[in-house]
Amino acid sequence: MSASTRSDARRNAGPYLYGREMAAIARVLESGQYGHTDVTEEFERRIAGFLGxxxxxxxxPAPQPSTPPSTPPCSPPGSAPAAR
Incomplete structure (x- = not known):
């Protein structure tokens, strides 16, 4: 692999945003609202049109907990509840 091939691979491996893309991201970040916004609604309309x-x-996706939630101790059916 030549040096020029390696530099192209590195260049293409990361997100490089310029111009309109960078301005769009800046607008969303500056709004302070990262969930469902007018930008999301526009995306939904445009992707629906594209898909017909x-x-x-x-x-x-919902964030996944880093550790599984703890569950309270259980008693077998018909036994007395665990003392606290």
Missing amino acids: VPVAVAVA
């Missing part, structure tokens, strides 16, 4: 469907809904 009447409606599209943008979703994001």
